Amino acid sequence: MPPRRRRGPRVEEQTEGSVGNPPPPPPPPLPQPNKREYIKVFRKENPPKFDGLGEPPKAEAWVRELERIFDFMGCTDKERLACVTYQLTGPADFWWETKRRTMDPARREALTWEEFKEEVYDKYVPMSYRRAKIVEFHTLKQGSMMVTEYDRTLCEMTRYVPELVDTDKNMAAKFCFGLRPEIRAAVASRRGIPYSEVLGCALYVEEALPKNERAINPTPPALPSNY
Template sequence: MDPAYREALTWEEFKEEVYDKYVPMSYRRAKIVEFHTLKQGSMTVTEYDRALREMTHYAPELVDTDEKMAAKFRSGLRPEIRAAVASRRGDPYSEVLGCALDVEEALPLDVEEALPKNERAINPTPPALPSNYRDKRKWEGNRAPFDNKRRFPTFRHP
């Protein structure tokens, strides 16, 4: 590589070259699909905002303006929050986010009650273990011969 070329390379250009070289196209496509299908679901508004911002790295052209970002954010919100911020078209993303946070704060604390039946967790409790299940890490023998095997003393600070 020409040394003069290295001096002219900006940080953004460097990141783009590394990204193009080391991130497979199949991974990028999968992330773009994930970006398109991203919904708030059971996340808080703050968590959804964070996830959306992280996903924008994979489809920057879809959210390259504040208006596009706000529209994508609104479209993925839970229905009861989306309805409350629907009139905020044309507002900056930060204002739509603030409004969504206010609406979320006013909603009931039990998110599961607020979600439509088709969006609730299908099986919120883990399945029961069979009666013959045994934790293989459990020690059932006499540990006395092994307890004194420590070679170095444990130092305790007051």
């Protein structure tokens, strides 16, 4: 008898589609908000318009108000730039139309909100104005202002030098440095406390001063124990 041939392991025939389950289809793309929808929501917030006329603070206030609305809506850069064009009127509208037309097409398509703000600031908030504000911040003192007025002025000016007051400690130090001597003398010992407490101490000292001596008083009252 002839020897039998050894058979190897049986290989099952594989047909198309039997290797494994096919990969699941990719998820459908998220629906993009309709342009008219988010512009409609934007207009409901009563956004301010800007004509390019007036002093630099007007342009700064316009940008800040728009940013509050955009942050509330959660707008993307593209949506912000689409909405903001509706708020430019008069000379500002002609300026931006000319700026876009003369801008490099690649940069125009990739323009971000921060870049748009830089364009607005370069045009309507000149560098000379911003430099003057920086000098004003460094030389800011309470002088004849009440503590609340001094605090408000200081907070308004921090936007020109955010890197110098980037912590609560730095903000408190700057506030104390500009206080009138009679108030600063009473608050100086309270080192290391938050800005809100430094402000509270200064308000207490000011309130305790006689009305006719609040401008100059060489002997400030002692702070209460709870401070």
